[in-house]
Amino acid sequence: MSSFNEFLTMGGYAAYVWPAYAIAAVVVLVNLFAPGRRLKRIKDGIRRRKGAA
Amino acid sequence: MAALNNKYGWAWFHRFASPPYLYRVAGLLVPWFAWPAAALIAVGLYGGLWSSPPDYQQGDGFRIIYIHVPSAYLSMMGYAILAVASAVGLVWRMKLAHAVAAAAAPLGASFTFLALVTGALWGKPMWGTFWVWDARLTSELILLFLYFGFIALRRAYEDPRSGDRAAAVLALVGVVNLPIIHYSVVWWNSLHQGATVFVGQGSDIAPGMLWPLLCMIFGFTLLFAACLARSVQAEVLERERGAAWAAEVA
Numbered sequence: 006m007s008s009f010n011e012f013l014t015m016g017g018y019a020a021y022v023w024p025a026y027a028i029a030a031v032v033v034l035v036n037l038f039a040p041g042r043r044l045k046r047i048k049d050g051i052r053r054r055k056g057a058a
Numbered sequence: 059m060a061a062l063n064n065k066y067g068w069a070w071f072h073r074f075a076s077p078p079y080l081y082r083v084a085g086l087l088v089p090w091f092a093w094p095a096a097a098l099i100a101v102g103l104y105g106g107l108w109s110s111p112p113d114y115q116q117g118d119g120f121r122i123i124y125i126h127v128p129s130a131y132l133s134m135m136g137y138a139i140l141a142v143a144s145a146v147g148l149v150w151r152m153k154l155a156h157a158v159a160a161a162a163a164p165l166g167a168s169f170t171f172l173a174l175v176t177g178a179l180w181g182k183p184m185w186g187t188f189w190v191w192d193a194r195l196t197s198e199l200i201l202l203f204l205y206f207g208f209i210a211l212r213r214a215y216e217d218p219r220s221g222d223r224a225a226a227v228l229a230l231v232g233v234v235n236l237p238i239i240h241y242s243v244v245w246w247n248s249l250h251q252g253a254t255v256f257v258g259q260g261s262d263i264a265p266g267m268l269w270p271l272l273c274m275i276f277g278f279t280l281l282f283a284a285c286l287a288r289s290v291q292a293e294v295l296e297r298e299r300g301a302a303w304a305a306e307v308a
Contacts, residue, residue, distance in 0.1 A: 006107075006109070012107070015118040016112055016117040016118035016119070017117065017119075018118050018119035018121075018183055021182060021183050022118065022119065022121050022122055024179055025122045025125060025175070025176040025179040028172065028175050028176070029125040029172055029176065032129075032168050032171070032172045033281065035168070036165055036168055036281070036282075037092075037281075037285060039164075040161075040288035040291070040292050041288055043289075043292040044288065044291055044292040044295065047292055047295050047308075048295070048307075048308040049308075051295075051299050051304055051305055055305050
């Protein structure tokens with residue numbers, strides 16, 4: 006890349022390159038946070054049952 | 059039995075059959091995978107989006123390669139993990155192997171989806187179409203359906219153990235698709251380009267383009283490992299939610 010403008014326009018391919026990277030970012034973030042959230046939900050459930058017992 | 063295991067050096071493996079042990083080891087591994095993954099992906103993104111030169115034919119459009127190739131690779135690697143874990147679960151009746159397979163399925167499916175979508179976005183400007191019913195693309199789409207089938211079949215049974223076993227059989231049958239995907243560009247006349255990174259002795263890619271791609275491949279692989287480890291924890295704890303150790307770690 007020789008300029009910031011060229012980076013933004015991706016040499017005319019911005020309409021393909023940036024959506025591809027945006028979808029990749031979404032998939033990566035969901036993969037990163039979903040398992041931890043699920044683990045937390047399971048732990049909450051176990052603690053609730055323990056409290057009720 | 060313990061003496062026998064030690065004699066053949068399998069004791070380390072058998073310990074993974076213990077749910078609290080697997081849960082603890084998986085939890086310890088997460089940061090060791092996640093931080094190197096973040097570093098490699100950051101460096102790979104800089105190299106891929108900024109420092110590497112434009113392609114002589116595809117200009118800057120080729121930069122989709124830096125996410126397309128790692129996700130396509132992981133789509134197959136994820137399935138291989140799923141299939142090996144399923145086989146271990148079926149053959150040795152190791153319940154926790156099924157937990158690993160179950161954890162790998164949505165991750166693998168997500169990277170298969172990503173490989174297909176980034177491929178479509180790359181295909182449009184270069185081939186003139188988002189999609190063709192070509193051998194490489196079609197076999198990759200079948201891979202996505204295999205993941206969906208695995209996930210759906212596992213949940214279709216009242217008894218989770220029956221679901222595990224039925225899904226594992228499907229996973230093993232689907233393994234035949236992996237060599238088809240890999241060799242599709244050789245066996246059939248395909249729009250998709252052939253292998254470029256690992257070709258015989260060397261590589262067909264310019265070094266300035268290759269190192270960011272390798273960073274992204276290894277970075278994505280470690281990211282996958284981190285997500286898989288966390289997901290295995292969730293899967294194990296859910297299966298063991300009634301156990302005493304589960305109440306202790308919750």
